Amino acid sequence: MIKKKSSKHPIFYGILVPLLILIVGAASVYFWQMRLQKPVEINMAHHEHGLGSVSHTDLHDHSPTGVSCEAITAKETGGPTRSFDMTAARTTLQLDNGQTVEAWTFNGSAPGPELRVIEGDRVVVTLHNKDIKEGITLHWHGINVPCSQDGVAGVTQDAVHPGEQFTYTFIASAPGTYWYHSHQMSSVQAKKGLLGSIIVEPRESAATLSPAKEVNALYQRLDSSLLLNGSSKGLDVPAQAGEQVRLRLTNGDNETMNFSVDGAPFQIIAMDGRDLHEPGLLKDVTVPVGAGGRYDLLIRLPESGKVIVRNQSFEGLSMTLGSGSMPERADARTMFSFAEYGTPQEGDPLPTLKPDRNFVLKLGQSLFVKTINGHAFHEIPPMSVKEGELVSITLVHEGGGDHPFHIHGHTFRVMSRNGLPLKGSPIYLDTLLLKNGESYEVQLKADNPGLWMAHCHNLGHASLGMTMMMNYEGISTPFRVGTKSGNLPDL
Ligand SMILES: [Cu+2]
Incomplete structure (x- = not known):
């Protein structure tokens, strides 16, 4: 008897019990995450009290003083109209590395078409969904569109389902390099191919721009392949000796990309589409x-x-400009920082203004969830602002990998890095990369009333909870996030 008992014990307590604990633990983490990522029904305009349950009071709360996001549309400016049609469809793509990908495309390609418009244009894009049953949207990353045109499923519209269409209208008010992507199940749909570039050319020089002197380079991950303009191979840019080439780099992947330039000094003339002031020549730096x-x-x-x-992580996707012999490769490089790059703008009034609101967002993680101030997704209280206010947001990196933080509908100014004020050019961004341990203060003018997502643009992190709202007081939405509507913006 004693012998029998002692032989059963070690197996039972040594293997079976830990195994059981592991299974129960993993299952509860899984279900907790599913509940987090797939709430039943959430009103993102005032979700701070909802914890994933249906709130019937919310559903019938049509405050008479509130303005619906849906009613905030593009103003008539009299500018010329540029119209595009975009059809999303399931498409089998043959990549030039031999791989076959079941992609989701715009007009048959991934990335979708490069949209080129001119500053001041009224841009009208009609999105059609042929056969993507999960539904799709178009978000105009970096362009400060009116609330109803922001393309966030469950916040500014319902996802567009097969056979349906949605027309986006906005003014391309600021020249620069931007991109678009679906904001329905963004982490899934961007990787499936639903993204592309949108370039806003400056109006004055638009007629004189020579395409040979300008190269758009959009990096994306399609399934498991990293692509540059849809190709798995590098890019050869024909250019003459002494010629100037403007290279527009867009990182449409989830991971940080490090770039270097050999063969000539270069300047960074714009970040997130916004020109820098007197950017100096750079050499032997990693960007x-x-x-x-x-x-x-x-x-x-x-x-x-x-x-x-x-592209240091993917050397196969490098770009070669010009002709002749290959340049020598620098053996040491310093990391580029915009904190001391360029020169300050004269008569710049902003740094001395006192913000009306101050927020602190701590970007971290707990277990498998990516958190902001310890919470995830709809459990994070929104930043609440009023039109006209100057808003200060301090972003603190507390772990969990690089966090490129993106705020919709606004261009923010970077004020300081790790407590030290920026010394160079004013830096205006829509997506700020935070690396391990860094902190930044950014400021924005609350000049675009609406309901705006603010999230990590590692879309995998966003899908694990690092996504929240910046809501203007008095703005409502008729749309809902959750499994009931099928609108899951950052899944
Ligand atoms: Cu992140």
């Missing part, structure tokens, strides 16, 4: 571009030889 971010480089080709722009 980190966070997910969702855009950097515009100006490269003057040397009198002889090539220039190589390397």
